[in-house]
Ligand code: FES
């Protein structure tokens with residue numbers, strides 16, 4: 087049996103067919119070609135598959151694709167604005183907050199969800215929020231710095 | 247003799263990754279992201295027992311399942327399976343779900359055999375699995391030296407098995423077009439993997455492509471079983487096949503760092519110099535591989551003896567892991583040094599004790615500098631106290647230090663540099679980027695030599711179609727690749743100079759390329775812009791090839807030393823260790839890219855923190871099955887567990903380029919262990935330093 091699902095991804099309408107047991111991550115990657123979301127563990131422990139679902143940060147490997155019906159999803163491919171990279175992406179580049187980069191989409195999506203609800207987080211808040219994301223090349227130091235800097239620069243933009 | 251330019255514009259500066267844009271925007275395509283038309287998904291059936299024999303196997307039900315396109319037998323009836331996770335058979339199907347169902351449908355009868363799941367079991371008399379390893383004895387006076395020593399210390403130290411946990415698991419996507427095989431593999435060696443696949447299938451050539459990869463840490467040098475199997479399935483099915491391991495398979499079957507245990511007796515003379523060393527060591531590297539590690543380590547001792555035993559157990563085999571053997575050697579040796587120093591004179595500063603015991607090699611000066619520099623950065627003078635913090639309250643603070651060493655040196659590499667008539671520059675090298683930053687090293691070095699900007703260079707790596715380069719292991723890529731690229735660019739430039747010189751009425755050797763211009767040395771005006779200069783080539787581009795051997799002397803070096811310091815607080819009521827700060831002084835020679843070099847050191851240190859405090863592969867003794875092949879119960883540090891890390895890059899440009907992937911991960915765990923001993927007054931002998939182990943040490947049970 088296949089399910090027919092209509093959803094919004096990065097502001098665009100999408101329709102797809104999937105099996106009931108398929109995860110959102112699988113559908114994004116294998117059916118819709120959105121391979122920016124990564125699979126590190128497939129059981130909710132690494133955060134590489136993070137997406138934002140109706141404003142909430144989720145592990146897409148733990149969400150059934152069918153649950154996406156009628157909802158709005160933001161993936162790493164949708165973080166960038168029409169004017170170019172999001173400040174988070176810029177700061178990740180500038181601060182070398184990425185090595186192999188396979189954890190990077192998950193960290194950026196998680197950080198975006200944080201800044202959306204708390205534009206001026208403390209260092210401790212950033213570290214706590216990112217506890218669900220693992221980086222084996224272990225760029226944590228620079229990642230935390232990049233998120234804090236991005237928060238600062240978005241604050242400046244908002245003041246202007 | 248070829249050498250680096252004495253005044254460098256780009257090398258040693260901070261250069262953001264040239265492929266960073268793709269990585270932050272989700273556009274970077276890793277092997278796992280390669281989706282080809284008609285792609286099939288493959289999975290492997292694995293042994294459910296720690297040790298068993300296959301009695302019979304029936305693939306039929308899987309073969310006849312709708313959606314299954316190929317089935318491949320890896321082991322046959324009668325074969326022994328050596329660990330839970332050992333490969334049996336594989337299937338390729340239209341979806342992952344169907345592949346999973348097909349695995350369940352395969353009927354296997356097993357004969358369960360007795361298993362061994364720990365070093366202790368393997369060492370017990372009568373256990374078939376233990377094997378005596380090597381023995382090494384030098385100097386004749388061990389017993390005499392111990393008798394006459396000013397202090398003797400005996401201790402047991404150890405480290406557990408850990409796994410690589412690459413965030414991108416092992417595997418590849420295989421596609422056949424007639425007799426031609428292409429593999430998009432997560433590998434540290436595109437050439438090695440391509441060659442191994444070609445040999446297996448007896449075909450002239452297989453192309454291996456790795457544009458992006460999610461970490462390897464020593465575990466990804468060839469196609470492995472799963473790579474060969476994927477290519478076999480693709481051949482049978484007549485369609486491309488993707489086979490990447492899942493997280494549990496990655497833990498169980500894709501390599502690990504062996505455990506290491508040591509019972510050591512060592513002595514110092516009245517000047518505090520090491521004079522005797524007697525060790526029995528053992529460890530496990532899985533069911534068929536050893537668990538060797540260097541010991542004594544860093545600190546030389548003339549009279550020494552060592553007996554080592556490899557314990558074979560029913561677990562996956564080890565693979566090289568970030569500085570193979572060295573973190574173990576460092577943990578044992580530097581813990582011992584601290585304990586010995588304390589025994590010799592509880593008030594003696596362990597930094598001073600180490601200074602007295604440094605090797606008389608090129609590293610003596612480097613270690614001395616590093617120890618003094620690092621001690622100043624961690625606040626050693628102000629905060630070091632003899633063992634045991636007497637401060638009131640449960641939190642005890644302590645400082646620790648440890649040293650590491652590594653070989654490295656320039657690895658095999660060839661490169662080509664092509665200069666086009668329109669000014670374009672292409673540089674190709676068949677190396678790969680594991681996340682270390684090699685993709686950026688190539689254009690950075692080329693731009694330095696050609697006097698251009700990084701954006702002017704089209705660098706290409708990550709394919710076995712490019713000039714051969716060795717696997718990225720042993721911290722040898724940066725040295726080898728940068729020298730090969732520099733030599734290829736130097737040669738191409740010389741050819742360009744020969745063509746440009748007549749137009750400027752000068753000799754080619756009078757020319758220089760810098761600031762985006764080609765000009766007569768000393769007269770920037772008497773010359774051309776790079777584009778104008780290249781225009782002399784017309785439709786005839788220059789391509790120069792070079793091998794790193796043409797320039798390596800002095801341009802890249804081996805034999806490195808590093809020092810790290812840890813500042814910790816330990817809660818003696820709960821046994822929890824909290825890190826306050828780590829200082830890592832890294833011997834970097836000529837830094838190529840300061841930004842990624844720092845990242846490598848940070849990453850190495852954090853991996854060392856994981857090793858010292860969290861990671862441990864656990865097997866269940868009664869069943870021999872892995873207990874934590876995941877990211878939940880296999881503990882790894884997150885952003886909140888990391889203290890301030892002060893990275894000091896010890897620039898030594900005259901030493902040439904030094905690979906930095908491995909050295910910084912070596913001494914971290916030992917420095918932490920020493921800091922904990924300094925804080926609580928007793929040694930916690932085995933890492934990871936879990937709360938339980940800390941409490942046991944405090945109670946005198948360890
Ligand atoms: S892949 Fe979803 S949390 Fe790891």
Ligand code: FES
Nearest residue numbers: 187189221222223
């Ligand atoms: S950059 Fe490799 S896992 Fe984070």
